[in-house]
Amino acid sequence: MVQTQLKMLIQLATTDNELAEKEVKMIHQIGKANGLTDEEVDELMKNPRPLGPLDTLSEDQRFEYLYSLVQLMKIDGKVYKSEIVFCEEMSEKLGYKKAAVSELSAKIYSDPSITSDRESLKAKLRKLSNR
Template sequence: MDFRNYFDSAEAQLALFIKMAKADGEIIQAEMMFLKLLAHKLNINSSDFDTILDNYEKYRYLPPANEKERFMTLYILIQMMKVDLSMKAEEIEFCLEIGKRLHIDEDKMKNIIELSKQQEKKVVGYEEIKKELKPIL
């Protein structure tokens, strides 16, 4: 899936995913690998990746107006939260905060978080999350 078209600023998008990875205080190897994959998909080279990683707080994320783009952002954030096979309170709080910024109903966000908790050791599928957001999408 080519998701470069979904985001206004690839750098700001990557910085958002880095914030999720760092929400629990550390970036583990699996999270770093996922971040590097996302950077590659966003056409961000390794030098720029290192700069964004070191300065992620300086990037301002503007939520997309398009519902599909907002969903894609949420989907990737959920995957980043789960990549270490645990969901810590700080990550959940950050995810809920971004859900608000993406204009996703708080109850729907809580349902998605609960679904993610139930499947903590597994990937929550694209269609499963999309189903929780009906009739938005």
């Protein structure tokens, strides 16, 4: 499942045709935290593959995927319309309304070391779930 998450993040990171160093670093951190080597992550970035099915994800996985997407969108300090649209599309594919992106975006900081209260955000997103 981590490869699906990384594929999503890689797609988001490349929507603005500019792969920022902070974006690459975050993608590598998530890969490493889930047991992938830097080489495996680099291979995913060089050869992006289509996403697999998302309907088998647990509620926690769906939340984590969307949370990491919004965090990556904001990490370089620039948010492009194409990134917002991509996140909203992924939000719907993950079973949330588009409004979930703005809800998370208001509470997630561009600096990943500043963490948000994930449990309260999860509770808010449950109300924005299509499932």
